[in-house]
Amino acid sequence: MKHIIHYGRQEITKEDIESVSSVLKSDYITTGPVTKTFEKNFAEYIGSKYAVAVSNGTAALHLSAMALGVSKGDKVITSPLTFAASANCVLYCGGEISFVDIDPKSLGIDLNRVEDVLKKDSDNNIKGIIPVDFAGYPVNTEDIRSLADKYGLWILEDACHAPGASFTDSKGKQQQSGNGEFSDLSIFSFHPVKHITTGEGGMITGNNAEKINRIRRLRTHGITKDPDLLIQKDEGGWYYEMQELGYNYRITDFQCALGISQLKRADKSLKRRQEIANYYLDAFSDYDLIRMTNVPENINHAWHLFVIQIPKRRDLYNYLQEHGIYTQVHYIPVHLQPYYKNLGWNKGDFPIAEKYYEHCLSLPMYPSLKEEEQEYVIKKVKAFYG
Ligand SMILES: Cc1ncc(COP(=O)(O)O)c(C=O)c1O
Structure with missing residues (x-):
């Protein structure tokens, strides 16, 4: 058979396989303790306070858009040079996309053009921006933050291409993509061609506990069992509440075992x-x-x-x-x-x-x-x- 060289592919080591199989032999295989460990390790790697693992990067975008409050009539800016999911997540929530052309050097969204569009948005329909770290080139979220603050926007960084990327900010500090220093939320994908894979998988990172807790709830049907978050009286050990309309965007513990092992290298x-x-x-x-x-x-x-x-x-x-x-x-x-x-x-x-x-x-x-x-x-x- 002809030897084929692909543009991207996963790397699975013996340690990866052992990590997955040990979870498959355990009592818990869906979202459980290993997912928690993966979230903790990933947050540490990226430099964010929190991380929530989900079934794929698209689910991460969808839940982030929900947590940022995208709703009917809202407009959100993103780049036309991205995978469709960066834009689709806004449409899932009833919002509209306002594409802005790219900067030919970084291939990310052109901030001068973004500002031109914002100046013309006299009704303030534009609520947020989804910059994309295209090909792994980190967007300068500090600059985007200045613009976002000026026009009252949130920032959802699509960092699917950029775990480990960073830029030096105006104070000379290294800012890693997805660390949440300047963005409200960030997302990653663990599709096999990405830096770290879990087969299918995604992660949301951020520093705002309220938004992250909401995403955790939305990941599993809008249900919570957390005694501190219950709306009605706790009726016993079995009790849970569905507090809003969520989804099943859970990831399994054996996928996260692969993620933990991949993250080590x-x-x-x-x-x-x-x-x-x-x-x-x-x-x-x-x-x-x-x-x-x-x-x-x-x-x-x-x-x-x-x-x-x-x-x-x-x-x-x-x-x-x-x-x-x-x-x-x-x-x-x-x-x-x-x-x-x-x-x-x-x-x-x-x-x-x-x-x-x-x-x-x-x-x-x-x-x-x-x-x-x-x-x-x-x-x-x-x-x-x-
Ligand atoms: C920039 C970008 N955003 C979003 C996604 C969606 O991720 P997933 O395929 O895990 O749903 C991808 C992955 O292909 C991507 O490259």
């Missing part, structure tokens, strides 16, 4: 991603045709994706695939999806994101990518351009 894996990125950056530095992300000094990039922007993208994609290299495109701008077009968005609305989409390609990037595999990818890209 998060630093090592991040270093390996940075090593791979530096190798690509160096290898293609002489190629004017190949545009790559320039990482400024104050940015510690988490390299979920290694994106190049090139001419003849479709031909290169096919050529690499013929040679066993399965690249990917991140992303088709969300506003160009048929569903969003039906809501009124059109081609031409966000020219920078659209132009980027015409030329982008994500090359293989994952910690277990072997040196010779990366060499082969580089050789083939160079061979294509001659």
Whole structure:
């Protein structure tokens, strides 16, 4: 069988398997003590006070949007260059999306354009912003906070691509993506291509106990058993209350056992991603045709994706695939999806994101990518351009 190199993939070690199987042999397999430990360890890693684990990143976005109060008539700003879930979560709550074009350098949302949109929002319909740490490039949440405070917005950071990323703030302090220093809530995904996987899974991080408690309740049907939070009289040991309409977005303890084990090598894996990125950056530095992300000094990039922007993208994609290299495109701008077009968005609305989409390609990037595999990818890209 032909050896295939994918753009991203999970790494499962013997320790990971042992960690999962020990939970499978225990009494408790759904959300229980291991989930609590994973939440605690993840919060420590990210630098937030609290973390709540859920069934996937989309559920994390949905519950966060609910906890931030998104409701009918509300508008929320996000980038068109993201996975659809960053925008969909607002629609789940009856709100509307206000897309704002990207900054061509960081590929994150352009804050100058955000402010232009806010200035025009005379009815104050815009309630929040969902910035995305695209490809692992951390958004500067300190700058977003200044803007959010000026216009009375909340911030929900979609940090799915960026566990371990950080930027240096105006006081010279390292601010890790998702630590909640400047954002109200942040979310992560543990899909297999992400830095840490639980098969499917997600996490909400933040520093506000009230919002986090609400998310915990919403994760399991809006039900609580916490004696301190009951509305009616406690009727006995069995008693629980459904206090609002929630969902079943629980994660299992055996998934969290995988998360705990993966988290132990998060630093090592991040270093390996940075090593791979530096190798690509160096290898293609002489190629004017190949545009790559320039990482400024104050940015510690988490390299979920290694994106190049090139001419003849479709031909290169096919050529690499013929040679066993399965690249990917991140992303088709969300506003160009048929569903969003039906809501009124059109081609031409966000020219920078659209132009980027015409030329982008994500090359293989994952910690277990072997040196010779990366060499082969580089050789083939160079061979294509001659
Ligand atoms: C930026 C971004 N947001 C949200 C999600 C949704 O996460 P999940 O697939 O775990 O639901 C993803 C994952 O694909 C993502 O990349």
